[in-house]
Amino acid sequence: MSEQTTDPQxxxxxxxxxxxxxxxxxxxxxxxxxxxxxxxxxxNRSGELPPELAELGVLAVQCDITDTAAVDAAFSExxxxxxxxxxxxxxxxxxxDTLLMRMTDDEFTAVLDTNLTGAFRCAxxxxxxxxxxxxxxxxxxxxxxxxxxxxxxxNYAASKAGLVGLAxxxxxxxxxxxxxxxxxxxxxxxxxxxxxxxxxxxxxxxxAIPAGRFGAADEIADVVRFLAGDGAxxxxxxxxxxxxxxxxxx
Ligand code: NDP
Numbered sequence: 001m002s003e004q005t006t007d008p009q010x011x012x013x014x015x016x017x018x019x020x021x022x023x024x025x026x027x028x029x030x031x032x033x034x035x036x037x038x039x040x041x042x043x044n045r046s047g048e049l050p051p052e053l054a055e056l057g058v059l060a061v062q063c064d065i066t067d068t069a070a071v072d073a074a075f076s077e078x079x080x081x082x083x084x085x086x087x088x089x090x091x092x093x094x095x096x097d098t099l100l101m102r103m104t105d106d107e108f109t110a111v112l113d114t115n116l117t118g119a120f121r122c123a124x125x126x127x128x129x130x131x132x133x134x135x136x137x138x139x140x141x142x143x144x145x146x147x148x149x150x151x152x153x154x155n156y157a158a159s160k161a162g163l164v165g166l167a168x169x170x171x172x173x174x175x176x177x178x179x180x181x182x183x184x185x186x187x188x189x190x191x192x193x194x195x196x197x198x199x200x201x202x203x204x205x206x207x208a209i210p211a212g213r214f215g216a217a218d219e220i221a222d223v224v225r226f227l228a229g230d231g232a233x234x235x236x237x238x239x240x241x242x243x244x245x246x247x248x249x250x
Contacts, residue, residue: 024189043062144185186243188205189220
């Protein structure tokens, strides 16, 4: 047996980019893929890198996904460090909840600009390298709310439903080039985003979830890991609910 000359702990896998990877669901996804040996980069607006991701060799790149030039620069930085992005997880998202009657144009378009147009900007930039590689995995993090609807979340639900059309159009456009695009639709997962919801709304969700509990970020990460993996090569344009049964019938 030849002597090992490289660090056995050094990541050797695919170049992965997870937007919004410093907190909540994105952080769990980045952790899972980095632990599998992928070369993972995360983006967020501050460039923050959580300590456990630093230990796994994850690269943090500052990037506001509402800015096309910043998305381009972030991808270039990741490509220089890890090679062309083979797995894109478009996870970054925001809420600006209020009832339809009171929702301003800014509240509507800001949520669309981050959640939907931001994912589009990243997918468009990622597709360049994926087309050259003739392989790629795009996973868009939507929400049960995208197809279920939610009072006070017209902007958020519209943005999350839009991701389904985005993934299916990418599938039809790039499916012949070894690229898949799928949507993961989490239900209620305990993160900073859901901690901000009023207690009464949290209890109402809990009562409606057949599983009788909220989800964990790691449970979303497990599904993303599968969709990003070799075993999911023939799944594309799918909407995979991870919601304890909340949205059954979508
Ligand atoms: P968090 O609020 O905990 O994290 C959101 C992430 O998005 C942060 O990393 C944040 O980074 C990043 N982000 C927000 N805006 C931008 C931007 N303009 N540019 C770059 N990064 C940005 O959310 P969750 O972990 O709860 O949610 C992650 C995804 O899962 C979201 O798309 C959300 O809609 C979806 N989801 C969550 C559910 C839940 O129950 N938690 C349920 C269903 C879907 P920073 O602010 O540091 O820049």
